[in-house]
Structures are given as structure tokens and as C-alpha cells.
Amino acid sequence: MKYKRFRFSKSIAFKWIVSYSVIMLIPLIVSAIIYLQTKQIVEYEIERAGNAMLKQMQNTVDSEINQAEKLAMQLSIHSSVNKYLTLTPDAEGAGAFQIYQTRQELSRYKSANDFIDGIYLYSSSLDRVLTDETYTDSETFYAMNSTMIGLSYEEWLSQLNGGSDDGGTPMPFIEFKRWENKVVMMKPFTSSVADNGLKGMLVLPLNGSKIQSMLKNVDWVNNGEVYIADDHNQILFQNNDASPQLAVPDAQAGDETAGTSFQDIAGTENMVSFIDSDTTKWKYISVFPSSVFWEKARQIRNLNLLGLFISFLIGTVVISYFARKNYNPVRELVNMFTPSTDEQTQRVLDEFSFIRESALATIRERDDINSRQFRQLRVLQTYYLSRLLKGQVEDGLSLEEAARVHHFQWDSEDFAVLLFYIQAGGEGSPSPSLSNFIVSNIIMDFTGPDHGLSFTEMDGMLAAVMNINTGRSVSWKEDIEDALGQTLDFIQRKYGLQIAMAGSELLHGMGSMHQGYLQALEAQEYRLVLEENISIWYGDIEPQETDYYLTINDEVVFINLVKSGEFEKAAAMADEILARFFGSQVSIELVRYAMIDLTSSIMKAVPQETKRSKLWEEWRPMKRLLACSTRADFRHELTELIQMACSKATEKLALVSNSGIGDEVSAYVQNHYADINLSVSMIGANFGITPQYVSRLFKEQMGQGLHDYISQVRTAEAKKLLQEGVTIEEVSSRVGFSSSSAFIRVFKKYEGITPGRFKTLQ
Template sequence: MLQKIRKNNRSVITTWLISYLSVLLVPIVISMILYSATHSLVEKEINRANELLLTQIEMSIDSKLKGLEQLSLEVALNKNVSSFANVEKPLFDDHYYQLFNIAESLRTYQRANDYIEQIYVMYANSDTVVSTFNHTDSRGLFTLMKPGKETSFEEWRRLFDQKYVYKYSPMKYWNEGTAMSGVMFARSLVLNNPLQPYPILIILINENKLLESIPKYNDSSLLILDRDNRFIAASKDKQELQENLPSERLLGKKGLVYAEMNHDKAALSYVTSELTGWKYVSVLPAEIFNEKMEYLKAITRMGIALGLLIGIIVTIIFLRKNYMPIQVLLQNMTQRSGFRFDGKSNEYSFLQNALHHTFIEKDEISKLLKLHNNTIRAHFLTRLLKGQLEKKLSLTDSFAAHNVHFVTDRFAVLLFSIDAYGKLQTDEADASFGQETQMLHFVLSNVIEELAGGDATVYSTEMNELTACIVNLKPLLSNEEEDLVLIRMATQTQAFIKEHIHAEMTIAVSGVHNDVYGISQSYQEALETLEHRIVRGNGQVILYKEISMEAACSGRNYYYPLSVEQQLVYYVKTGNLSKSRALLGEIYETNFKDHPVSVPLAKCLLFNLASTMLKTLDEVSSISKRNFEAHAEDVERLLNCDTVQDMMAHMNRVLEQVCEWIQTDKKNQHTYLIDDIRDYIQTHFRDVNLNISMIGESFSLTPSYVSKIFKEHTGESLLDLINHTRLSAAKVLLSEHNLTINEVAWRVGYADVSTFLRIFKKFEGMTPGKYQKI
């Protein structure tokens, strides 16, 4: 390989070697830059670590100080403390009892907060200071605290002469004869009487207990300063830190400064509390920086040297490894293309020329394929929808060969079923399976590709008299946006076809799936969705997501119990059209309105309803004078209905005609019955036993039914007809024969003359005797 470099410097090996060596310089330059930035980075990291430590300390101490704020409010609300504010000298026994109670309350507060050393309440009116164990005056408190020899009592006393006192201050105090360091928190207790001086709550905090929560680090010192940069506490070496700390340089809320501390350079990180204004300072020796810098410097030098060594070795290995495929490719191209590599140009130029001639041959083959491109692509899309692709072949090559370009891995399928061809409808018997279908498929393919716009890429093909569209959705769409794009494409296509061609179609929209192998699953979902046309009806856009949710929510059988079937049969047999339609509507609403049943159950229900109608017509025809053989063809048409809506509409038409015939037959039958009853009464009115029961028994009917039927069809009660018939005969006898009233009553069927007189007067308005005289 190196000999080739010497022979011909035009070879790609020379270019690669120079490139690899240039690349090796990049990590060296980067290492130098990183090394120059190391000091700043280490400084920031250590400062950040110190700030985190100081923030933890700040939060810990501030939580204790917030507890003091809450404690001061509780003391102000204490009745014993507030009631003594108005007391003035001299003090009496009751006042001393109050002081005892106040001290007792203060002891309670002290026990609840173990970091509190002592609690005092100073009353200006009576110059009384109450603690947890006794009481004294302000001078006694001054003697106890001993703020310093240079501070007089008057100067100390002026600290508390303000109208409202609120301060933290470092303080020395005596505890069992020992001088202790601590922090004094003083705050006025605001009471209800603004005319009296406010009592002042003084709380002493032990320095050691205040620092209990501060982590201990061997390399650094931690200290606390108040608002005036006075020392409050320190973790160690307090005296040295107090003498050498450059507190005037600690400006701002937080920061990092370098200073000479006891002849050594140190880094000071500090943060300031928002609650108290205290500064929390971390002092770290600068030696730590130098130690880490030397360590990083050694690592950087070692890394550069190791990188150069490994880089040179890897360069040689990969230079040889990368050139081997080109060498093999040159040999193959030389053998197959007829070109020979002479070494006058580099390898890439030779390969470019060889590939150029190969592409020319490929273009000639592509021109031949384009002549049959549509048919081949339709076949390819059909196999893609059915999931019958050869997995051994490269999908990328297959897509490119068939001019199919998918930009994302999100796919769905739209399935179009033609319900009516509209303007494309012809009179030829086989046109809908040939020319019409092809024409509408062509229109659909162009319309949906146009309506897809920039939201998706669409490829269409014919699938068993259906038009199937593979929709490849654009990237960066959410699931909701993908659903909206599919619905928009389906509804706009349906509206366009209906407006311009007047064709009706049902569109099934599948779910969205990943990967091209999910296209076949989308196609199966679309086929399953299209079956729901039986439930939804023609001319609908049906979504797979909706039917999936409906199937998940239903989980039930269809509603058509035996009692409802018997009730429907009864309504039809009695000719009650309104109730038959209402019951049929109830069956439809229950099974298909809110939570439609599944398609298999819907088919079962259709067959069940058709069976009920056939059975009912058979029973009606056996007892009616009508011939219902023609309705057997109606039932056959019911079974051939494509949708539930079509079946319900056809069944309502059959019900209307059957019930009309039954009502006509019933009406004729009742007319014959009324005439027979009239003849029977005319023949038997002289019989004293003639009544409604006798008539019912003669016609094998119940008395109530006979009376009801007669009243409904004549408007006259059956008893009135009997009386009218008898009275008509009585009037003839009264006018033509010289008979007594009793004889007339007996001859016309009245066994009791008083009943005859009463009924005669009721209907004729006079007695039989007066009628006979007239």
C-alpha cells in the first residue's frame, strides 16, 4: 500500500492519509483548549459545591430563626405576658404571682426549642426583666450579658429605646460563671394598647447549638457574619478568621473572592440569607486548587500522548481496511464493465465513469418499465395491502422500483365502497362491474390525492370492487391531528363525489400503524370497519377507532327477548300498526342507537326479525281470507337488505300493508256480526229471558265482548236495541188491538208490567195507557 503511495500520489490513499493525520490534530488542539479552561472550570465547580453547602447551612439556620419568629408571636399572644405590660412600679404580691406565671410560660417555650439558651421579656413601665428562672431589672440583665468593657449601661440601654425593636446581634453572656458566645434576638411584642411601651422579647441562642447542623470538613472553615459583618459563629479557628477575614470584600448576595489568610492564599465562597441578612462564608485553602490542577495537568499530558500513539496505529489499520473494499470494487468493475483501471486517475474517477455507463443502461430499462408502471404498481400495492410482500427482497428497492415514496412510518388505509354510481350509472347490466367502476376509481384516485395536500401521501388501487387508498401521514403529527386529517380527507372526498357525480359511497377509515408491515393490518381493520355499514347504513364515514370503542363498551348480546317477539307477533296479528312500529323502533333504538351491537350480532338480529315476520305472516294467512303469499317475497327481500336501516324501512312498509288488510278483514267481520245480532234480537225479542248473556252464548262470545263490539260499531248499547225493538212491537199492539197493558207487556217480552211502564215512559215520554188513548 505504501509502495502505491510512492508510485502514484493521485491515489485516494494519499488523500485519506492526509485527512486522518489532520483529524489527529483536532483532539490535540481540543485538549490544549480544555487544559486552558480547566482552572476556570475547577474554580466554578468548587464554588458551586461550596454554595450548595452554604445554602444547606443557610436553610438549616434560617429554619431555626423562623421558629424564633413564630415563638415571638406565641409569646405576644400569651395572656400572662401581655397582661403585665400595663403594670408600673411599685410591684405588689399579685404582680409577683404574675411574674411567676410568666416565667413558667417562658420555661415551656424554652423546653420546646432546645437551641434556645435563655428567654427574657423586658417591660419598660416597671423596668422588669423576666427570665425562665427569675426576674430582675434592665441593669441586672446588662450585668448578666456583659456586652463589653467599652460599652456603658446607657449605650446598651439605648439599643432597646426604639419604638419597635427587631434585630439579631452577637452577644457574650454568663452561664454558671462561664462566658459563652451566642446570638441575641430582640423583638418588640406588639400588644393591643398602642399608648404603652411595647415589651421586648430577648432570646439568647447558644453558638454551639446553632452550629450543630453545620457539616464538618477538614479542609475548610465555615463562619457566620451578621448584617454589619460582625462575627456570630465559626466552625473552627474563630480567632484567626476574625483577625484575617477581609469582610469588606464580601459584597453582594453571593460570590467568590481570593484573599491572604494567615500568610496562606484562600478561596472564600459566601451566600447571604434573605431572612436575616447574615452571610455564610466558606474558607478553603488554595492548595486544594493547585493539587487538583497538577492532577489534571498530568492527565491532560498523558491523554495527548496516548491519543497520538493510538491515533497513529488506528490510522494505519483503518487506512488499509478502508482501501481493501475499493480495491475489490475496482477489480469487479474492471471484469464486468470492460473498463480497465490504468492508474492515471484516482479510483473515484474510474468508478464514476463506470457507474455513469451503468446508470445509462438502467435508464433504458426504466423506460421500458414505465410503460407498464401503473399495472405493476397496482399489483404491488395490492400485495402490500394483503401483506404478501417477499420479505427477502429489500423494501427500499421495491418502493423505488414501483415509484412509491413513503416519507414517514405512519400508515392508514381508506376503503371506498360504491353504493350508487350517480351520473356514471348506465343501463347496461354489467356496466357497474366494468367501465363505471374503473371510471369512478380513476376519479377517486385523483380527488383524494388532491385533497390530501401537504398532510399525507396517497396511493390508490382496486381491491375486489373496492377502492383502497394507502395514506402515508406527514411527520410531526400528533395522534389527534392524524385522526383529523383522515376524517377530513374522507368527508371532503365523499362531499366532492356527491356534489359533482351524484354518486353515493361508504368510506371505512382504519387506525394508524407504524411500519410498512402495518399496512396489511390497517387494510384488515378497514374491511372490518366496512362491515359496520350493516349497522351504520350506506353513505357513512365509519372510523375503526369508533367501532373499537363501541365494541369495548357494548360487551352484551342483542336485545330481542322472546316476550318482545311474542308482543310484536300479537300486534301484527291484531292489526295494530302504531304499536307494531313503536315496538320495532324500540328494538332498533336499543340495539343500534347509543351502543350498537357488533356486526355478527346485528346479522343474527336481522335474520331473527325476518324469521319473526315470516312466521307472523304464515299465522295470519291461516286465519284470514287474504292471501299473503306475496309477502314471502317481501321477507326474502328483507334478508337481502344491506343495512339495518334498509331492513327497518322495508319491514315498516310490509307492516303497514299487512295491518291495513287485517283491519279491513276485522271491520268486515264485525259488520257481519252486528247484522246477525240484529236478526237474532228481532227473532227472539218476545222471549222474556232475552238479555246480553243469552246473545253472547248464542254467538259463543262473552257478554262484555258482544256489548263492546256492538257499541263501538253502532254507537248504541245492546240493551237499548232490545228495548227499542220491544217498544216498537208494543206500540203496534197498543194502537191496533184492544189489549190490556199487562197483555201487551207479556207479548213483547216483559215479564214484569212495572218494568214495561218504566221503560216505555223513559223512551216515549208517556205511559202506555196515555199512548193508547192518543
């Protein structure tokens, strides 16, 4: 068979067998790896469980320690406690009520915190201990609690007076001590008067039973031993009081704050984990037998071996079945494509690659043919439509034949020609060719199957030949206007394009398309006469020859209004002239004549110096007005030109009428130089003209800038004050400067030296 021509090593059948074998080997290899790595996995789980347990225990105990430390801090700043500690033996009797109040406060704090067994407040000056229950001297208190303390009286009293276990090192801010069967928190109260620097000691015995209960409630703690040790490796708490207090296993290595190791303790392998407290110098240590976790590993091993055996059997059966079943359809496809492919391709490719390459080659060939046909058809359609619109109709070619040859959807003899004027909305808008493509496709979508639209480009505009459906020959204008409205809403929002349409009337036969094109062109030009609309039809225009409404007298009056700078009156007169033209069906030629006359009148009214300026070249009034395509555009441009011309005329008149403004401004500056707000803007507001204009007038009449003149007047007045011995700070404020630094900078600019140097020279 033909598929046998593929070499077996290149065949997809061989790759399937290899792939299925790999799939079968994957669970076998994974199971073997799991089996070999069981110990590492179990050790990791042991470490993770131990660390989690220790972290849980640390968070629990540290939280309570933090609360106890906060209690100690509150008592250290409590007024009653400090008053008690400042009592002297002579004042003890008088302070009995104060001692009673302090004991009540201690009792209240004790009842609010169950993590401590009591509150002992030792006064160094009185040598007495005040608790939440009793008040007695140190010897009596020791006799009552010697079993709990577990130290000699001298050692215990030395601790209360700030003595340390390491030979005189100062006692820390808060320290934890172990008294026989109690762990206490000790907080010294410093004093600058006492000989030993202490005025007392706060002792908080911790509730060991609660800590032990918390340790027992931690997950997994019942499977091993848990210890809390201090920085000297002395056990403070443990989860089981019944077990002997052995030496704490050495779990720490270097400066690490947490870690895990496996140690042989009493002939049994144990996992020893530790973590340092975030609050105290305590260390949390756990000891768990490894056998607890290895019991789970043995179950994994047995399941692993069983899975290996089952996977091998199932994999062998699956490979044999699917390799045979899946290859049959592939073999049939290869036989189907083989005749069209050379032998070299068959020898190099496998079956799937061979089928894919053959199919892709066929698809590419088909797409290339379709693309070439579409482009050629589009060029032919555009060329044929352009010839029809220009009046070049082929003789002897019927409507049906033209539609069939050029693939037009023409079903009737009724036509109309449409011209679309597309204007970009700004930067980022599509190019003209892309805009034509977008608009043509969207309009066709909104028009639907009712009418056939065929597009081409004519003189920079998008032109369309519309084949009107016989059944909708009455409402065809409404159909295209509705489609145009929907298109405009969409492309304005999406692409920022503006559309205006001009259309011909309904025409009959292909030979009338040239006439329709001329009608659409005339309607497009007539848009200037009408109000701005998105569509205009040839049937809506009825130009009539009327009188020319812009007389010589009107032109003279208009020029005089502009020269006098009366913008409101000039604009109103221009509106009146425009209303005469646009109020009747005037021809487009007369409208353009009026545009030229109004523009020339404005040019005559503008001062000669303005015409010679660069600004006049930027205005280009004639070109701007002739480029208008709607009445609104024309009126907007005309109003702007009138306003600019009037402003220039007003400036010239103001310049002539303000010949003495320089002296008035100079006098104003002399009278107001001390005002810190004096500026060009303030002066312009006073004289009722703009800051720029008053500055220009002053410079033209006085020969220097207004800002420099203000600074020079202030500097001259400052020199007089400096000669009188006034300080620089006072001078700067008296001559109108906002700060002394600004005054120094301006003074040096105009005098060449600083005010201080000037004052020294005087």
C-alpha cells in the first residue's frame, strides 16, 4: 500500500508507539522516584509540621507575654504605683490610704489578666512588698512564699534590689527569672535618689498552668515533648509535668533563630526543632519521634509498588489498542493526498506533516486566486463606474449584461448618483483612502438589501451609484438618509469623521448616470447657500437670479464701522447682508461674489502696518472664506476676520488717543511704588487697558520698559533710605519689595553693588 512508502522511523505510527511508551513510563518513573525519595519527603513533612507547631506555640505564648509586658508598662507609669514607691518610712503612716488605693489598683489589674498569678510591688525605701492581696515586710513575705521562691532570703532580696546573676551586670528593662516552680517577670523602677539607682521592683509571677494548658492544646503536641527554655538553656515550661526535666537538646546552630535536626536520644531517633521568641530571649523546642511519621511512609511504599504493577499492565493494553485504531484514518488521508505530492516530500515528512503541508498548499493557492480575482474585479468595477459617471457608456451593452460582467447588484433601471464629502476630525483620524473604505462599507451595511450601492472615487470624493429597488422607488431618499444618519453616528464616535452627502434625482437607464453626477456636483456646491445639513438633493435647489444686495453705500458704511473698531455693529451689518443673500434662492455665483466683496472690504479697513505684518500673512482672509463649504462655516470665518480687523483698528485708535499715557503712568508709579502689589497688571487695570498694551504704550512714549522703570524708582527711593541709616529689611518693605532677597537682587542689578555695601560706602 502507498503509505508503506514512508520509512517506519519517520512514520507517525512509530512516533505513536514511542509516545504511548513514554506515557506508560511516566507513572513508572514517577513512582520509582517517589519510592526512592520517600525519606526526604517524610523528613520535609516532619520539619514542616514541627515548624508549624512551634510557630503556633510561639505566637500563642508571645501574645500573652506581650500582654504581660504591656501590663508592666502600664503599672510603671501609673500614678498610684509611683506615689507608693516614693513613700519614705516616715511618711508610711500618712500614706496608708495611698497604699490601700494602690493595692486596689493592683487587684483590678490582676483580675483583668489571667496570664499572671499575682502582682508583687517591692518598695526599696520601705523594704516592703505590696500585692493585690497583702502588704507586709520582705521577711514576712519570704516566709509565706519561700516554697514558691526556692531561693535563700539574701539571694531573693538581692534580685529585688537589682542584683544580677552574672556578677554586677545592670538589670535589663524587663527580665524573666525562675523561682523554684514559678517563672516571674521582673521590671525595675529606677530612681536618681536611691543609692542603688532603684526605687522598687515589679514582680509578675506567670500562670504556669495556663501556659502548660496552651502547650497541650497545640496541634500534635501530645506525640512528643515541648519545652520553653531561657537563654541559659534552663527549662521554664514543658507540656508534661509528669515527664522528667531532662537536659535541653542542643538544636541551635550558630546564630540561626530557627532550625531542625535529627538526633538520637535514648536510643530513639527524634526530630528536634527550635524557634526563638520574637518578644523575649526564650527558645521554643520540640522533640518528636520520627517513627510517628515513618508509619505513613510505609503505606506510600506499598501503594507505590501496587501502582507500578497496575500501570504496566494497563499501559501495554492501551498502547496496542490505540496505535492500531488511530492509524487507519491517517492512512486513508495519506492515500488521498499522495498522487499530488512528489516522492521526495513523502520520504522526508511524516503522515501528519505531509497532510498539513498538502492542505495548506491547497488553501494558499485558493486564497491567492480569490484575492487576485477580488482585486481585479474591484479595479474593473471602479474603472467602469468612473466611465459611466463621465458619460462614457459602452454601446450595445445592456443593464443585465453590465451587472453580470462586473458583478453589480442591479435589479432595476432606476438609478441615483451620490457624492460623499468626508472630513477628518483631527489627529489620529484614518487616511482618506481608508476613510472612503470605512464609510462605503458601513453605509452598505445600514442600507441593507433594499438598494444596490457601487462605490468609486471621483475628484477626491467618494461617489456611489445607487440602483433603486422598484418596490421602494417612493421612499428611496428616506432609506439613504436613514442609513447616512446611522453611519454618521457610528463613525463620529468610532473614527471622528464628518460626512456630508449630495445626491441627484431619480434617473432612468445607465446612460443617465453622467447627468446624475452633474446634478450631485451642483447640489454639493449649493450646500453653501443652505443651512448646514448632512444631506442635500438636487431637487431641493432652485436658484433664481436676484439683485446684488451689497451696494457701494453698504460697503462704505461697513468699512467705516471696521475702521472705528465697532465690532458689534460691523458683525450685525455683515449678518444683515448675508441674510439678504441666503434668505432667497440665490445662485452660488452671487454668493461667491458677496464673499469676495466682503473680504476685500475688510482688507481695506485694516491698517497698513497690519497688512505688512507676519500676522496678516497667517490670516489669509480670501483663501479662508473661499474654502468654506457651508453657510455656518462662512459666517464663522467672516465673524473672526471682522473681530481681528476691529481689534487692530481699536489698538491704533487707542494709541493715538493715549499720547500722554506715559506721563500718567510715571506719576502713578511715583505715588504707588511702596505698594507690594504694584505691577503692570495693576497699572493696566487702573487705566482700563490691557497690561500688554499699557506696557507697549509706555515703552513707545518713555523709551524704556515699564517693569524696569518700576524697579528703578524703587531703587532710587531705597538709596535715600539707606543713606538715612534705615536697615535693609525695613527698606525692602518700605519701597514695595516682597522680601529682602528680592530687594538685594534688584538693587545689585541696577547699582552694581549690594545694599549692604552701598550703606557701608556712605
